Amino acid sequence: MTRKLPIIAVATAPGKAGIGVIRISGPQLGPIAQALFQKTLAPRQANLFTLRDSDGAAIDQLIAIYFAGPASFTGEDVLELQCHGGPQLLELVMKRCLELGKDQGLVIAEPGEFSLRAYLNDKIDLAQAEAIADLIDAQSEAAVRGAARSLQGVFSNDINSLIEEITQLRILVESTLDFPEEEIEFLQNAHARERLKTVIHQLHALRDGAKQGKILRDGIQLVLAGAPNVGKSSLLNRLAGEEVAIVTPIAGTTRDRVKESITIHGVPIHIIDTAGLRDTSDLVEAKGIERSWEAIRAADLVIFLQDLGSPGEIESANALELKTQIVKALPPKCPVLEVSNKSDLLMELSANQSDEGVLLISAKTGDGIEALKQKILESVGWGGSQEGAIVARRRHLDCLDRAASHLEKSQQFAADGNISLELFAEELRLAQDQLGQITGKLLPDDLLGKIFSQFCIGK
Incomplete structure (x- = not known):
């Protein structure tokens, strides 16, 4: 299942950094260590040395730590080399290590191969x-x-x-x-x-x-859906705490999905603001609406946003039909949270109360937003306690x-x-x-x- 050859890879993230770490693991690293350091390393002790190219020119000063198997992460002999973290420098160090380890079959590691070897050598189980x-x-x-x-x-x-x-x-x-x-x-x-x-x-x-x-691991895919100009982009901006979406009085301003990630009480929320759902002859807007339906079909939770400023019978009938279409498109057991926006236009209504299961908010003033955040977590079954969570x-x-x-x-x-x-x-x-x-x-x-x-x- 896994190769018996020694493997090597950069263990730190790509890009510039003060330190870069290169990891080598294999059944027997003695010959490779000898070729690199010209001496035998004592386990678990830091060793400072200068790595040189084939012409004898210095590449960098490195710190090397040797972990003798099975007392290592992979259960095999492991070498960790710490050098300066420039991408080109790390590439040179990798190249030189591969040259010196050629006779022992040193190869570049595959994705996850260090962890796979740790698992196969009973250092960790699969869940770990x-x-x-x-x-x-x-x-x-x-x-x-x-x-x-x-x-x-x-x-x-x-x-x-x-x-x-x-x-x-x-x-x-x-x-x-x-x-x-x-x-x-x-x-x-x-x-x-x-x-x-x-x-x-x-x-x-x-x-x-x-x-x-x-x-906790994946977060919640939260889709804001509704007709054009009901305040989806304004709600996204309010939840995000900054202007991440363009807001205008013109219907159809949002023509593509706008994504933003936030946390609510420590839970990652991935908010997707979608194009307003309606029939349109505009090819660009139609493409955005098509992507809106794709986002809805992949959602963990949909907020169906309505406009309290348009309470007419025609608008109500259209909203009911649109909600029915959304429910049909949803994944199994995906909840729909009905929210009415622009409660600031209706002075007689309280934005902190719900009307027949519909939460009233104002994306403009922030009224009802805290109640909405709590409702989001409740809708996906979040228990509220992070103590002891895995x-x-x-x-x-x-x-x-x-x-x-x-x-x-x-x-x-x-x-x-x-x-x-x-x-x-x-x-x-x-x-x-x-x-x-x-x-x-x-x-x-x-x-x-x-x-x-x-x-x-x-x-």
Whole structure:
């Protein structure tokens, strides 16, 4: 699955910096280290040396640290070279290392190959490996802390605890399969039903936490939709706290999607302001409207914005028809939050109250905006607590959902009047397999390769 050759890559981000780090990992790096430094390095000690090209000219002064395997990130011998962080300089250092490591087969690492080797050498499990990528890509402080907890093994420990509970149940069930006349007595004496109920409860709690973690990791794709000139761009500017979209009294000003990312109570929100939805003969505006529908079909939440300044019957009928079209285009279970803008034009109405489920705001004055922010989080199921949160991925949620489904089926096969220990045991096994895929214990090789291919080179 992975190459046995030594690998090398720049581990720091592209661009200019004070320091650049180059990482080398392989089963035996002694010959490469000797070629680079002309001496043997003591593990975990900083060594200052001058790297020279093939003509003997100095390239840079480097600090080298040697980690002897298996006491390293990858479980192999690892060399980390710290030099100055200019892109051209890093390229020269890489080139010289590849020249000196040619005889040992030194090659440039593939995306995620360092983390993949750490996983394959049992230094981390798959959930922890994914947490490395999530920690680097975190979009908020809460996401950083959640990814750090996953990297420390909090999520994996919860998964492994569930697997152990299911394993114990499987041992009890499968040891009784040869004695079918004792099925009912077994279930009663082993308290199998109660234990299964506890496992299901724990799994549901873990799944709820993982859903919160996915929000922290990916954020919320929030689409502002509605007819032209209802104030979508003004609302975007108000939520963003700056003028990121052009606002004019002319209908159809926004002709393409405008994106802006903010955080609300630590949760990343990716706001997409769309072109006003209407029939038009303008080719440019029509293209923008087409992209608006694409954004709606990919949304986690849609704010359907209406204009309180146009309360006529025709406008109300058009708004109802447009809302119906939006609901039909939405992904499954995607909520629609109805919001009426320009409440400042209606003095008798309070912008902090809702009218039949419609939230009233003023993008111009800011009235109702805090209530809207809270409603956004509530609509996507955000629980509000970041304490103890872990960062999870869609893959994790899918595995947890399938595991829950198998456990619930096993519960049916253990019910009075429907006892079938063979099917009970099989559903337990399937649930255990799904949980094992989260930590990588039972993951197909092709899926494993796909996961790590999305990592950065040098990670």
